[in-house]
């Protein structure tokens with residue numbers, strides 16, 4: 068028997084109406100958002116509606132998301148918060164292993180990078196601390212800092228914190244919150260600037276979501292620094308092709324987070340089912356297989372860059388190798404039109420619009436993967452060039 072569907076209450080109807088009006092306004096500004104619903108996914112190939120497409124917008128930089136390791140069965144759930152009785156040996160083992168590979172004393176496993184960023188800052192920062200936050204930081208960092216009691220200062224994109232400034236008269240800590248590879252731009256802060264801040268007694272909270280797994284031995288950009296950042300956040304949903312996130316730091320900081328970060332304390336421990344997958348990805352990423360895939364990734368990037376040349380702001384972000392290439396378009400509707408034209412040719416590149424990027428910052432965010440075949444990259448790059456040239460999108464315009 069089908070259960071009876073209760074009629075909507077007046078309050079529910081009023082909420083629906085409010086959302087209908089807001090959605091209509093979004094549609095008018097070409098800001099409507101919809102999950103594209105890919106089906107029949109096989110690596111970077113899938114079906115979108117009636118089209119077979121190749122993705123140039125996933126974060127599966129090393130092509131590991133389709134790995135199906137045969138691993139010993141694990142219990143489905145941790146059954147409680149880690150602080151209650153959900154702290155399992157598999158959690159502790161993988162945390163120690165990950166920390167070791169990344170060159171840290173310890174690491175804490177969170178269900179996601181978003182949750183880590185929302186939870187950790189408030190547990191570590193206190194009144195009197197200053198948190199310098201890059202203007203283009205990810206939403207999770209912004210939200211995490213909003214929950215903290217530190218004084219917030221927004222830095223121009225890629226600017227370093229001023230030297231020696233303190234919050235009022237207090238001798239609080241000076242934190243720099245920044246992504247090592249920016250998710251929508253592919254650029255990042257200079258290693259020398261990070262080292263200078265650390266050497267001068269500052270703390271660095273480095274979000275390595277789009278860097279972890281891609282540099283020396285599968286580490287992130289922290290591997291390029293002389294000093295160890297205070298905190299490194301390593302989400303596993305990108306190059307690791309998995310889910311969850313580690314927060315890497317000293318043993319003391321990690322123990323503090325386990326006891327005080329509300330997003331860790333008041334949530335169920337990560338499902339043990341996930342842990343062998345993370346372990347497998349870590350083996351891959353930090354070993355010879357990772358080296359092989361990184362080589363393919365950078366080869367594909369070099370190919371794409373050499374064909375695209377200077378179009379639409381590409382390459383404007385200096386020499387840092389990252390798998391993210393933004394094609395700056397500016398206008399929302401135009402970004403959607405370009406994305407639709409690429410789809411017609413069998414390429415999926417999602418248009419990124421505000422509020423994910425600043426106003427007038429709409430773009431195609433192209434990402435490259437080790438799983439792309441070379442001829443795929445060449446054909447995609449040529450199609451993209453043709454469209455950009457047709458739209459008059461050359462560097463400095465748009």
Ligand SMILES: Cc1ncc(COP(=O)(O)O)c(C=O)c1O
Nearest residue numbers: 179180181205250274276302304
């Ligand atoms: C810079 C940055 N930090 C954090 C996150 C969140 O990570 P997760 O997907 O694991 O929640 C993302 C992913 O979108 C990101 O781009």
